[in-house]
Every structure is written in structure tokens, then in C-alpha cells.
Amino acid sequence: MTALQKKPASPIAHLTPEDIEQLGIELDAIRQDILDDRGASDAAYIRKVIDVQRKLELGSRAVLLFSLFPPAWLAGTAGLSVAKILENMEIGHNILHGQWDWMRDPKIHSTTWEWDMATPAEQWKHSHNELHHTYTNVIGKDNDLGYGIMRVDEDQPWHPFFLLQPVWNFVNACFFEYGIAAYDLELGRNLRIPKERRSPEFKAAVQGVLKKIRNQATKDYLVHPLLSVPTGSFLPTLAANFTANVVRNLWSHSIIMCGHFPEGVETFEKRSIDGETRGEWYLRQMLGSANISGSKALHIMSGNLSHQIEHHLFPDLPSNRYAEIAPKVKALFEKYDLNYHTAPLPQQVYSAWHKVVRLSLPNGWLATTNVKNAPQRLKLLYAMTTKGPKVRRAAQARLNQEARRAAVA
Amino acid sequence: MTTLGLVAGAATERPSLKHRLVRFAEAATTPLLPADYLDLFAPLRPGAELRGRIVSVEPETRDAATIVIKPGADWAGHVPGQYVRIGIDVDGVRQWRAYSLTHGPRADGLISITVKAVPDGKVSNHLVHACPVGSLVHLEQAAGEFVLPENPGKLLFITAGSGVTPVIGMLRNLFPVTDSGVLHLPRSEDHDIVVVHVAPSEPDSIFITNLKSLDESGAIRLVPRYDDVHGLLDVADLAALVPDLAERATYACGPAGLLDALEAHHDARGLELFTEQFRVATVEAGEGGTVSFTQNGAVVEADGGTPILVAAEEAGVLMPSGCRMGICYGCVLPLREGVVRDLRNGEITTAVEGDNVIIQTCINAAAGPCRIDH
Numbered sequence: 001m002t003a004l005q006k007k008p009a010s011p012i013a014h015l016t017p018e019d020i021e022q023l024g025i026e027l028d029a030i031r032q033d034i035l036d037d038r039g040a041s042d043a044a045y046i047r048k049v050i051d052v053q054r055k056l057e058l059g060s061r062a063v064l065l066f067s068l069f070p071p072a073w074l075a076g077t078a079g080l081s082v083a084k085i086l087e088n089m090e091i092g093h094n095i096l097h098g099q100w101d102w103m104r105d106p107k108i109h110s111t112t113w114e115w116d117m118a119t120p121a122e123q124w125k126h127s128h129n130e131l132h133h134t135y136t137n138v139i140g141k142d143n144d145l146g147y148g149i150m151r152v153d154e155d156q157p158w159h160p161f162f163l164l165q166p167v168w169n170f171v172n173a174c175f176f177e178y179g180i181a182a183y184d185l186e187l188g189r190n191l192r193i194p195k196e197r198r199s200p201e202f203k204a205a206v207q208g209v210l211k212k213i214r215n216q217a218t219k220d221y222l223v224h225p226l227l228s229v230p231t232g233s234f235l236p237t238l239a240a241n242f243t244a245n246v247v248r249n250l251w252s253h254s255i256i257m258c259g260h261f262p263e264g265v266e267t268f269e270k271r272s273i274d275g276e277t278r279g280e281w282y283l284r285q286m287l288g289s290a291n292i293s294g295s296k297a298l299h300i301m302s303g304n305l306s307h308q309i310e311h312h313l314f315p316d317l318p319s320n321r322y323a324e325i326a327p328k329v330k331a332l333f334e335k336y337d338l339n340y341h342t343a344p345l346p347q348q349v350y351s352a353w354h355k356v357v358r359l360s361l362p363n364g365w366l367a368t369t370n371v372k373n374a375p376q377r378l379k380l381l382y383a384m385t386t387k388g389p390k391v392r393r394a395a396q397a398r399l400n401q402e403a404r405r406a407a408v409a
Numbered sequence: 410m411t412t413l414g415l416v417a418g419a420a421t422e423r424p425s426l427k428h429r430l431v432r433f434a435e436a437a438t439t440p441l442l443p444a445d446y447l448d449l450f451a452p453l454r455p456g457a458e459l460r461g462r463i464v465s466v467e468p469e470t471r472d473a474a475t476i477v478i479k480p481g482a483d484w485a486g487h488v489p490g491q492y493v494r495i496g497i498d499v500d501g502v503r504q505w506r507a508y509s510l511t512h513g514p515r516a517d518g519l520i521s522i523t524v525k526a527v528p529d530g531k532v533s534n535h536l537v538h539a540c541p542v543g544s545l546v547h548l549e550q551a552a553g554e555f556v557l558p559e560n561p562g563k564l565l566f567i568t569a570g571s572g573v574t575p576v577i578g579m580l581r582n583l584f585p586v587t588d589s590g591v592l593h594l595p596r597s598e599d600h601d602i603v604v605v606h607v608a609p610s611e612p613d614s615i616f617i618t619n620l621k622s623l624d625e626s627g628a629i630r631l632v633p634r635y636d637d638v639h640g641l642l643d644v645a646d647l648a649a650l651v652p653d654l655a656e657r658a659t660y661a662c663g664p665a666g667l668l669d670a671l672e673a674h675h676d677a678r679g680l681e682l683f684t685e686q687f688r689v690a691t692v693e694a695g696e697g698g699t700v701s702f703t704q705n706g707a708v709v710e711a712d713g714g715t716p717i718l719v720a721a722e723e724a725g726v727l728m729p730s731g732c733r734m735g736i737c738y739g740c741v742l743p744l745r746e747g748v749v750r751d752l753r754n755g756e757i758t759t760a761v762e763g764d765n766v767i768i769q770t771c772i773n774a775a776a777g778p779c780r781i782d783h
């Protein structure tokens with residue numbers, strides 16, 4: 001992948017500014033249809049999901065009181081994992097987007113909601129709703145692109161440091177909620193500032209995160225295990241909570257990676273969004289997101305982020321309506337000859353991971369390596385890793401040439 | 410589940426232990442509260458936010474109905490004549506309205522309101538025609554100064570349309586109507602009450618049967634005035650309708666026009682008048698308006714084409730903001746009162762005092778005077 005503006009053949013070259021404005025008007029109309037129709041059944045939907053989630057969590061935790069018995073451990077852990085996923089995805093993420101603010105229910109509102117996550121809702125809303133959704137896939141502006149620790153674009157120079165990025169990505173996936181918290185704090189950038197010069201806002205935010213983590217950890221790793229002590233299930237319950245958190249983290253990381261990371265999803269240069277119109281913003285969202293196709297259960301468990309394209313176009317429409325507008329949105333992609341990026345979950349996860357691995361290696365390395373030339377290629381990679389920038393540059397030039405030749409052939 | 414049981418059992422223990430158990434239960438449910446889980450099973454329990462369950466909807470006329478509600482355990486009771494603010498979801502949106510309680514305190518602990526469906530009235534039409542029995546509503550404690558004095562003496566009630574509702578609450582409390590007729594309780598012996606009841610026509614009169622039986626039993630003297638029979642009521646005629654007007658304290662409830670006329674009339678004659686009006690004059694959406702901020706005291710003139718966020722910032726108000734295009738909800742503030750227009754699609758949002766509608770300031774422009782909590 002390379003920023004759309006640097007590609008030799010832009011996928012939007014065929015669109016005139018008038019086309020893009022017209023596209024915006026047609027998308028506005030889709031949004032308005034839902035706003036006009038939004039009502040009691042939507043409200044009933046989110047209340048039902050919350051009701052089911054809370055009862056599932058209570059039930060699972062009750063079963064885990066007896067988690068010394070393996071069937072209870074399995075059932076309780078599975079139930080708790082599902083409850084935690086629902087709580088973060090279909091409920092928390094979407095409420096914090098303001099998707100349900102129109103109900104004017106103070107208990108289900110973006111300004112009052114707090115979730116089972118290391119990062120406090122207030123901080124997440126800033127980095128996610130404001131930065132990621134406004135500057136979607138703009139290199140240097142949208143930190144969701146690689147969370148500031150990964151190489152996500154061919155144009156970023158390769159460094160041996162990136163060889164480990166598949167490992168980090170996996171570790172990040174397992175402890176995703178903490179990764180998100182660090183990312184919301186812009187920890188990397190802020191820690192580079194000398195301690196005494198860090199802003200009071202940052203210090204307050206760190207305190208907020210630590211308090212949140214302490215509360216969440218106390219609940220999962222102390223209070224509920226203690227309640228299981230009478231049946232001798234302290235450790236099994238602790239393990240069950242840990243497992244449920246990891247399952248939830250792996251799942252949400254996978255879903256989120258599928259939203260913007262699969263091969264073929266576009267990124268954009270910083271300059272390209274200067275003076276961007278609403279139509280152009282819509283277009284960027286369309287090209288910068290990817291969907292996951294699947295069953296209704298998959299959509300709910302993904303918080304309807306499986307409809308990532310529709311979500312990015314209309315982040316504040318109720319999530320239960322994305323499935324309904326997807327065909328209309330897809331028709332617009334066809335009308336304007338754009339690529340509606342959708343595939344089943346395994347395929348999208350593979351595609352996203354493939355990209356992580358490909359970009360962890362020098363440009364062109366993976367594409368030009370086969371079984372036959374593997375030993376020689378590994379030697380080259382070893383040299384690029386251990387020797388200085390001069391060697392890297394020379395080797396990269398050779399790789400680029402070979403990749404070009406392979407592409408022509 | 411266990412933690413919840415512990416909390417319930419803690420009520421009889423020493424406060425410090427109870428406090429510790431509550432803290433423990435909170436630690437088990439964070440970031441939610443134990444109440445969020447208890448609400449799933451017992452929304453009307455003591456300690457819960459005040460709610461009520463609709464028990465029945467009894468039609469009064471073709472466009473009015475009495476809604477009987479079982480209030481939550483913490484309902485503190487009311488005095489006849491008081492009103493209650495009710496939050497009810499109409500088309501999925503929480504709407505708050507005030508209605509008079511139309512019974513005195515009842516033996517079964519239920520409360521009732523009587524609602525007249527007004528044209529285009531979102532909430533009143535829902536309550537009268539589409540209110541699902543068994544559903545939950547949100548309540549505030551009863552409030553209102555429009556109640557009978559300790560020793561009332563000679564009274565005149567003037568009611569128009571649904572303005573009869575607080576009065577019927579007082580009358581029912583004084584003179585309970587039973588199957589065997591109107592009861593005359595000792596506590597009500599000294600009352601001398603005249604009710605001037607104004608309505609478009611007799612069939613449109615809420616509680617007319619009630620008022621008539623009170624009249625027949627001698628509890629009150631009813632002076633009905635139907636627009637279709639007697640013409641619109643002129644307050645100058647009151648002296649003719651109620652000869653001893655000057656000896657009576659007047660309690661009036663009805664639309665603003667009538668109350669204004671009464672006020673002028675009574676002021677001129679130095680007569681005692683207590684009034685109650687619910688339905689505030691309808692907010693008409695216009696173009697632009699004065700936006701005032703309750704906390705920092707700023708007052709900003711905003712035109713109808715500029716987002717409130719921009720207008721306020723240009724006037725030097727420090728505002729929360731985010732994407733500035735209506736997607737991130739980083740700029741939302743509570744609209745205490747007023748009317749705004751969504752610049753994207755023209756949608757109007759109104760708020761009356763107490764509503765506290767949260768609005769996105771980056772895509773809403775003032776469409777009338779607005780008071781924002783910031």
C-alpha cells in the first residue's frame with residue numbers, strides 16, 4: 001500500500017469534483033432516510049442488547065463461582081467472553097459514538113457511558129471519535145494507522161526494528177485494551193518529553209487510566225475470585241477472567257484490524273485533506289474502510305464494525321441500521337465505480353496479517369522471495385538488518401528493481 | 410449475584426459494615442453500579458431512580474384518558490392539586506411533561522394523571538391513544554404550589570380544558586365519589602366551592618360526570634360554560650356568574666390567554682388569585698437568536714446560518730469542540746431551554762426548562778433564544 005495520492009493510477013481519477021459532490025448528496029439522503037425512520041424499535045433494540053449482555057454477564061459470573069469444576073469453568077468463561085465482547089463492541093463503542101444520544105436517555109448516552117476497558121471513555125472519545133473518524137487513514141494524522149508503533153506504508157522507510165512488528169502486533173492483540181489506553185494517552189510521544197515538561201493534562205490523563213485499570217483489575221482479578229473462595233475456585237475464576245479479557249482483546253483487535261488494514265484499503269497524504277469538502281470526506285471514508293461479510297451473529301459480535309464502511313460514513317447512525325443501508329451504499333460504490341472492499345472474516349484477518357508481515361520486511365522482499373532463492377534472500381535480509389544504512393539503501397535499490405521486473409513479467 | 414445478595418442483607422448491619430459491603434459490590438460491578446444490575450429485575454425498588462409502571466389507561470372523553478401509575482417505592486406522596494413530571498419514551502425519545510395528579514392520595518398507593526390529547530401534542534397523543542400498559546415511565550416527586558390552603562373557606566375554581574385536572578384532584582380528595590354516591594367527610598364540611606368549568610362543548614369536557622355528581626350532591630356549585638352553547642367566556646361576566654365573587658379566593662388553571670385576562674380582571678378589583686399553567690406557549694422556530702451560557706454568563710447573538718460553536722467562539726467563549734462536522738460528539742452541551750436547527754438537514758430540536766436536551770453545537774444553529782449549560 002502506498003498513499004493514494006502517490007499511486008501511479010489513482011482509483012478516483014475518473015471522478016470529477018461534481019461527481020464527488022453528487023456522491024455526498026446521495027449519501028446524505030441515505031442518512032436522512034434512517035433519521036426519519038429511527039424510533040421505538042431501535043430504542044427497544046439497544047435496550048434488549050444491554051439487557052441480554054448484563055444477564056449473560058451475571059449468569060456467567062454466577063457459574064464461575066463454581067469454576068473449580070471444569071464444565072463450569074468452560075461455560076462461565078465462554079459466557080463471560082461473549083458478554084465482554086458485547087459490552088465493548090455493540091454496546092460501548094456505539095453508545096460512545098453518540099449513536100443512541102437521540103433517545104435522550106441519560107443512562108444510554110455518550111456523555112455518561114463508561115465501559116469495561118482500560119481506557120476511560122472520555123479519552124477514548126477524543127482519540128477515536130475525533131481524531132480517527134475525522135482523519136481516517138490520513139498518514140501522520142490518524143494514529144489508528146499502526147498505533148504509532150508499526151510500519152503501515154511502503155513509503156515509511158524500513159528499519160530492522162520493524163522485523164519484530166508481527167510479534168508486537170500479536171502482543172498488542174492479546175492486551176489490546178492496554179494498547180488502546182497507551183495510544184489514547186499518546187504515550188510514545190509524551191514519554192519522549194522530559195518528565196518535568198509534560199503537560200498537566202497528560203499527567204491527569206495518566207492518573208485517569210491508572211485508576212480505571214486498577215478498578216477493572218480489582219474486579220476481575222480480586223473481587224470475583226474472592227467470591228469464589230467458598231468453593232475453592234479462587235484461581236480458576238481468576239484464570240477465567242484473564243481468559244475472557246484476552247479473548248475479548250484478540251477478537252476486538254481482529255475486528256478493528258479488518259476495518260482499515262486489509263490489502264487494498266487506501267491511505268491518504270496529510271496535504272490531501274486541506275479544504276476537504278463533505279463529499280471528499282465521504283469518499284475518503286469509502287476508500288479507507290473494509291467490511292467483513294458474515295452472519296447476523298458476526299455483525300452483532302463485531303459491534304456492526306463488520307459494516308465498517310457504513311459505520312465510517314455514518315458514525316452516529318444506530319448500529320442496528322447498518323445492515324439495512326449496506327446495499328444502498330454498495331450500489332453507490334458501483335455507480336461511481338469504486339471498490340467496495342468486503343470479504344469473510346478469515347480472509348480479512350489473513351489479509352491484514354499478511355500486510356503486517358509484508359511491511360515488517362523491506363519493500364519488495366516478500367514479493368520477490370521464493371523457495372529457490374530463499375537462502376540467498378535471507379542472507380540479504382541479514383545484511384540489511386545487521387549492517388549500516390548504506391548497505392540497506394543499496395540492497396533496497398536492488399529489491400525495488402527486481403520487484404519492478406517481476407511486476408512487468 | 411452473590412454480591413447483590415450481600416448488599417440487600419447489609420441493611421440491618423452497622424452502617425460501617427454496610428458501607429464496606431456497598432463498596433465491595435461497587436468494586437464487583439465497576440464501571441457500572443450495582444443499581445444497573447438491580448434495575449434489570451426490580452426497577453421500582455427502594456433506592457432506585459424514581460420510576461413508575463403504567464397500570465391502566467381509562468378513557469375519559471374521545472381525546473382524554475386517565476393514566477393510572479404504580480409509582481416506585483420511594484414515591485413521597487403528594488397534596489391534591491400538585492403535579493408530577495413524567496418522562497416517557499415516545500418514538501424511542503425520552504420526553505418530559507408535567508401533569509396534575511388527578512386523585513388525592515389513594516389507599517392502593519397508585520397515582521393517576523389525566524391527559525387531554527392536544528393537536529400535534531407528541532406526548533399527550535401517545536399517552537391517550539398509544540400508551541402501552543405495563544411499560545415503565547420515569548417520575549419526579551410531586552411538586553407545585555397550586556394546592557388548597559389549610560382552612561380554605563369560600564373558593565372559586567375556574568378551569569378551562571385540561572386545566573380541570575389539578576382541581577379534580579383537590580375535589581376528589583375533599584369529596585370522594587363512591588358507588589353509593591359522593592361522600593361528605595367531616596373535614597370537608599366547611600367548604601363552599603364554586604367551579605366555573607370552561608370547555609369547547611359538553612362531550613369534550615373531561616371529568617364532567619364527576620363534576621355533575623358533585624354538583625348534584627351539593628358538594629360544589631357547578632357553572633359549566635360551553636363555547637358552543639354560551640360562546641367564549643368573557644371574564645367580565647364572572648361577577649354575574651358568581652355573585653359573591655369578591656368573597657372568594659380564586660384558583661384558576663387553563664391556557665395562558667384566560668389566565669392573563671383573569672389576572673388583569675382580579676388585579677383591577679383587588680381580588681385574590683392563584684393560577685397554574687402547564688403548557689408553555691409553543692416555541693416557534695425562527696432564524697438565529699440570543700444564546701446565553703448559564704455558567705460563564707456569556708450572551709451571544711447568533712444568526713441562523715452559523716453553528717452555535719462558531720458564534721460562541723467568535724464572541725470569545727471557550728467551547729469544547731472536536732471534528733466540527735457533526736460526527737465526533739466532542740462538542741455536545743445541554744440545551745436548558747430554547748430551539749436550535751440542524752444545519753445539515755434543517756431538523757428542529759426544542760427544549761423547555763428541565764428538559765436538558767444534549768445538542769451538538771458544531772452543526773446546530775440558534776433558531777430562537779437559547780440557554781446553554783456551559
